[in-house]
């Protein structure tokens with residue numbers, strides 16, 4: 773875990789903040805803390821779902837365990853982009869997009885998804901969109917309310933570590949930070 777902290781203090785990230793302004797060269801620790809602060813400010817209607825979705829940027833199927841953990845901590849469910857269904861990794865029911873499900877979540881977290889219009893069209897009614905992608909020019913960042921440019925393999929473990937430190941209870945994270 774000390775290694776994780778060291779990496780988090782060294783690696784540099786760019787963040788798109790909620791007012792559309794980019795902050796450059798933040799260390800991962802700072803970028804993740806900004807995301808946690810952002811989560812504290814947003815109001816997700818109780819009746820709306822939270823979806824954590826992964827795309828072709830997720831290199832190994834086992835990495836989806838980390839996305840599932842994030843969905844669990846947020847009290848949400850998982851979604852995927854089409855290539856992962858075409859690849860046979862996931863059933864069609866999980867596909868988000870014009871040929872899959874159209875969704876209106878309170879919060880949509882897109883990890884390793886470029887933001888092709890066939891995908892984005894199906895999430896355009898989301899209240900809030902958070903994007904994590906290594907490519908600053910990925911189209912999804914244009915629609916993102918908050919975004920981190922970087923590798924999910926580094927962002928997600930640190931984010932989860934920080935979240936789980938704050939609340940060990942699955943699904944209770946958003947309620948918990950709002951009370952703090």
Ligand SMILES: Cc1cc2nc3c(=O)[nH]c(=O)nc-3n(C[C@H](O)[C@H](O)[C@H](O)COP(=O)(O)OP(=O)(O)OC[C@H]3O[C@@H](n4cnc5c(N)ncnc54)[C@H](O)[C@@H]3O)c2cc1C
Pocket residue numbers: 826827828829830852853854855867868869870871872873883884885886887888889890891904905906907910922923924925
């Ligand atoms: C008729 C038609 C219907 C379609 N219907 C759908 C549909 O219903 N749903 C759908 O999703 N698509 C659909 N598509 C496909 C769509 O056009 C895109 O090809 C698809 O959405 C791309 O999926 P992706 O973003 O996961 O993959 P990619 O476009 O390959 O993007 C992967 C992203 O991951 C990022 N990345 C790479 N490594 C990392 C890392 N380590 N950490 C973080 N990010 C990383 C890359 O920068 C890239 O932006 C349809 C296409 C057609 C023609």
